[in-house]
Amino acid sequence: MANIVFTSRNRLGTRRRQLRRQRRLKLVRVIWQVLAVGGISGGVFWGISQPIWLIKEAEQVEIKGNQLLSQHNIRSHLPLSYPQSVWQIQPSAIQQALIDNAPISEAIVIRQVFPPRLTIEVTEREPVAIAQPPIGTTTPGTEAIVGWLDAEGSWMPLSSYTELEQTGQLPNLRVIGNFEMYRPHWQQMYSDLSRSPVDIHEIDWQNPANIILMTEIGEVHIGSYSTHFWEQLQVIDRMRKLPEQVDVSQVDYIDLRNPNSPLVLMISDQSSLSEASFSK
Template identity: 40%
Template sequence: MSRLRQIRSPGFLAPTLDAMTRVSSLSRDELKTRRKSLRRRRRVSISQALWRFWALSGLTAAIFWGATRPVWLINSPAQINVTGNELLSDEMVQSLMPLTYPQPLMKVEPEVLARQLRDRAPITTAEVTRQLLPPRLNVKVQERVPVAVVLPVGKADGSDTQYLQAGFLDAHGAWMPLASFGLGSASPQLPTLQLRGIQPHYQRYWPQIYETIVGSPVAITEIDWHDPNNLVLETALGTVYLGPYSPELEQQLATLDRMRNLPGQLSESEVARIDLSNPDAPSIAVVDTADPKASSAQTDSDASP
């Protein structure tokens, strides 16, 4: 066999043992340094996280502790500030809030109070917020505005259950008890329109009826609906019979408006009633002066222009 000769390139220098040892030593030192640095960073990161956790926990505990101290208590209704009320007195709204005194401010549940206030009072919307300085509750309300007084019908004690009991109606037909507006130091301005004998299942018609009546040029002071087959109005021209409620109410009131010259032709004492059950053929019942017992005769309403 031929001998193999080791041929070295002129530019190639084999690494010496000393150089290899030095490189290996430097690599180990760098690795140790990096490991130490990573461990140090990890310890710092954990320490910072723990510090933030304990700081936040301490702050939360301090706030809760401070909020439950006597200085953060609702001690009386005087610390309930009411806004937005015009008919309801501040005292009434305060009395309707189910709170026991003293009450820690932070234990008050605003949403629960607002919901219970809407259920107990003639209020459409209620908003309750807490205030720390000074400690109090702020209550903002929007009231139901009564537009008609509901009068009792039937038995002497007004307990006939087929009709709405004495109270108020708003423009949407929502009923409110008489006591709703009775606690104020000053009597609120209550409606002058009176409604007698409305049955609960007819409440859904009230918004349309009220809107039409409000727009009538002839003043209407009372509505009697105890007979569903005859809606009766007390007006500036006298008693008006409309028959059963129907969408013709607007036309009936327009016909009544055209009869506004009636007082110039007949005195109020002579008019027994005006019948507009057929708005195209209205009639007037006049008192028969020959019979003082108020027998009436039917006449055409040619007195209207």
């Protein structure tokens, strides 16, 4: 009986020593793993912080595809601080910053590791019109906020294209009115305008119930914007011979609210002429 007890105690002691040894080995492995990860992380951090990977100045950022905006203008919107490791730069963050803060509709950012460079290909929002708020809506001490419109209906502040003002290459078209009122219709309206041979230099949208176009043949009232707009432009195109048959200085305006029955209202005697009288 005593031998059995002695043997059990020996086995129990041996088992305990084995468990302690296993715990020590496991602890050693954990320590080595921590040291290895820390060493790798430190090595990576040290490596990416070396001067060979650094974007040190704005000239290492190349801008492509810009026609209206200067490289300096685009670089000013980049969320970069110099020097910065090329590995720490997030292309998606740069892309979003340019789309949100600059008149750019698309940006592709390419990182080059050696030599460290950034290449950014941009698609600019081309201004096609000057957007002016309704006349007389400003209060003392405030200024009317004038901006640019692109073909898709995106509004941009005037400061976006200071180069255009300096060179005088401004859009010929001006839109007056509440931007939010005509924004839903602008893309289709401008698409029709760009296809029409009629020269229109101003759209007065201050009264949505009676939109006024300033055209090469004079002032044209079209009523509210509708699916008949393209048809109204076609009527204006047919009436371009009006100055040859009528003294346009005596024309008050052209009423195209009903494109099937256009009228020319005269100033002198408030008389009107139908399209048939001058379209021959």
